[in-house]
Amino acid sequence: MTTVLLIVHGMLAVALLGAVTHQTISVLAPGRKTADSFVGRMRGVSAPSYVSVIIFLYVATAILGGIIYAEYRIAVRVVLEQLDLWKANGAFELKEHFVALGLGMLPAYWCFWRQPLGEGDARARAVITATFAFIVWWSFLVGHILNNIRGFGS
């Protein structure tokens, strides 16, 4: 069961990674809507349309991660400690705290994407979005590396 949840968790994380990356690029380096190149089209996406799906995916991924975290705590972390893999262990500790802080940023993230913005609010929206992208990328990469070290069922 944990393996199934882990796979679903990973699939949701991939979708979230794509959505938040598109939104971050489009808000930090906006491009023309009619661009021809791959990068240009990526910069030209409609960033506001990603908000609801990013919030849903972030919460859903975090909940699934929270469920399988218990199994990780029993079956994986102990092994990391026995193998002296402190960097991997520390990277996961950072992941859990970054994800938790991201949960607390969701109301502000939603708010800044949903209302007409002042000048300072536009900067806040861009930085919050970029912070979410960092948290999601960090979490994805750390989860991927740890799964390579000690996947469930191995």
Added chain:
Amino acid sequence: MTRPRSFHSSAVVFTVVYSVTYLIAVQNNYALFTYHPALEEFGPLVQPPRDGPAMYWYGWIATAAIVALVAAVLARFMPGGLAQRLWSGWSWAVPIASMVVFSYMLSGFFTR
């Protein structure tokens, strides 16, 4: 749809208070509840490990969320002028500062 500034202020206050409370909760272990994964049991507040590790992460999040929710509700009653002056940048500055503090707190994992 345009939302009132008080809603905006509540969202900023929630994020700021949540980030600070979560940091304090982790530092001082103020978990609202404890989970014992080996036993698949929850217990109120902070409990020592029983037949395996004790997990406080869920409890820290719950503590931070409740405190932040109360603060956000109270923020709705802030005078209009104060709400207008609330810098929206707190919503990213405080969480990022918290992330830096956590990185420092956990730096021992990367230097041993």
